[in-house]
Amino acid sequence: MEKPNKRILSGVQPSGDLHLGNYLGAIKNFVSLQHEYECFFCVVDLHAITVWQDPAMLAQKTREVTAAFIASGIDPDKNTLFVQSQVPQHSQLAWIFSCIARMGWLNRMTQFKDKAGKNSENVSVGLYSYPTLMAADILIYLATHVPVGEDQKQHLELTRDIAQKFNNDFKNDLFPIPEPLILGEAKRVMSLRDGTKKMSKSDPSDYSRIMLSDSKENIIQKIKKAKTDPLPLPENLEDAKKRPEAMNLLTIFAALSNTDAEKVILDYAGKDFSKFKNDLGDLASSKLSPISSEMSKLMNDKNFLDSIINSGKEKAISVADPVLKKVNEIIGFLSR
Numbered sequence: 252m253e254k255p256n257k258r259i260l261s262g263v264q265p266s267g268d269l270h271l272g273n274y275l276g277a278i279k280n281f282v283s284l285q286h287e288y289e290c291f292f293c294v295v296d297l298h299a300i301t302v303w304q305d306p307a308m309l310a311q312k313t314r315e316v317t318a319a320f321i322a323s324g325i326d327p328d329k330n331t332l333f334v335q336s337q338v339p340q341h342s343q344l345a346w347i348f349s350c351i352a353r354m355g356w357l358n359r360m361t362q363f364k365d366k367a368g369k370n371s372e373n374v375s376v377g378l379y380s381y382p383t384l385m386a387a388d389i390l391i392y393l394a395t396h397v398p399v400g401e402d403q404k405q406h407l408e409l410t411r412d413i414a415q416k417f418n419n420d421f422k423n424d425l426f427p428i429p430e431p432l433i434l435g436e437a438k439r440v441m442s443l444r445d446g447t448k449k450m451s452k453s454d455p456s457d458y459s460r461i462m463l464s465d466s467k468e469n470i471i472q473k474i475k476k477a478k479t480d481p482l483p484l485p486e487n488l489e490d491a492k493k494r495p496e497a498m499n500l501l502t503i504f505a506a507l508s509n510t511d512a513e514k515v516i517l518d519y520a521g522k523d524f525s526k527f528k529n530d531l532g533d534l535a536s537s538k539l540s541p542i543s544s545e546m547s548k549l550m551n552d553k554n555f556l557d558s559i560i561n562s563g564k565e566k567a568i569s570v571a572d573p574v575l576k577k578v579n580e581i582i583g584f585l586s587r
């Protein structure tokens with residue numbers, strides 16, 4: 252079997268509206284990486300159902316994430332865009348990995364602890380074993396690199412541990428040990444209401460996040476209302492790091508304008524937040540509005556989206572199936 256040396260897989264859940272964190276932490280980086288790597292981008296609907304999803308909404312959100320990939324600039328002809336549940340090899344490998352991963356490894360996953368909270372007896376088994384499915388998503392393509400936001404780093408470490416243990420247990424070198432690509436200025440975009448909390452789909456406050464589907468006016472309004480401290484903007488990076496809300500807005504500005512936070516701090520040092528927020532509102536709406544209007548256009552062309560999803564599925568299966576066959580053979584399963 253041919254082993255790639257520059258292959259990417261990454262996934263995005265269709266569990267709600269995409270927000271600025273998803274865009275800056277992941278999708279924007281996918282767009283630049285597509286020129287350098289062979290890429291598989293997956294809408295991870297199997298991950299989404301680890302918590303309840305309304306069936307009609309799930310179908311719509313699955314198309315919406317596909318539309319967001321394309322509207323952001325991912326070329327659907329050059330890359331493989333597909334839907335996870337349509338490639339059954341992911342779930343089959345996930346079962347095998349749930350027999351490789353150790354309970355102790357999964358018990359350490361902070362995302363599970365955060366999501367389950369005090370309710371851990373009552374959440375789905377899938378929410379707990381979720382990282383073994385994520386490892387399968389990556390390794391079924393023998394992917395070498397995985398671009399993600401910082402919040403997924405621990406899951407990537409688990410993926411590496413699973414790949415290593417499988418290779419050791421069965422004395423082979425089938426799986427690469429994939430490298431995380433955590434890139435750009437906005438590796439962890441924080442809530443606009445609380446600079447110590449991650450921007451997330453599940454935050455009850457709409458004002459905590461900017462959605463890709465937000466109107467221009469909405470974006471400007473949310474940035475105006477973003478929490479800040481009473482001081483003027485920081486004079487240097489060290490100062491900024493001690494002020495989470497300021498640092499978050501500065502990082503968002505830097506990521507949207509393709510520069511670094513230090514440069515933005517220099518430009519706005521000692522100025523007050525109202526001018527900065529006006530500029531950031533204009534910048535964010537000018538970068539995001541074209542994406543959101545392209546997404547709406549694509550959402551009105553269901554046939555086009557479904558044809559992309561369908562050819563993505565064929566391509567994904569043609570790569571994933573030989574890997575699954577090889578895994579089965581290594582384990583000692585009878586051949587199909």
Ligand code: TYM
Pocket residue numbers: 260261262263264265272273274275276277278295298384385388389397398399400401402403406437438439440441449450451
């Ligand atoms: P998900 O759907 O929560 O998020 C999709 C991508 O967006 C990034 N992200 C963020 N980046 C910066 N700041 C934030 N506030 C922020 N919020 C989200 C995530 O890091 C991610 O890159 N488990 C994954 C999906 C997944 C996956 C995979 C990723 C399933 N299988 C295989 C990579 C490879 C998740 O829940 O992402």
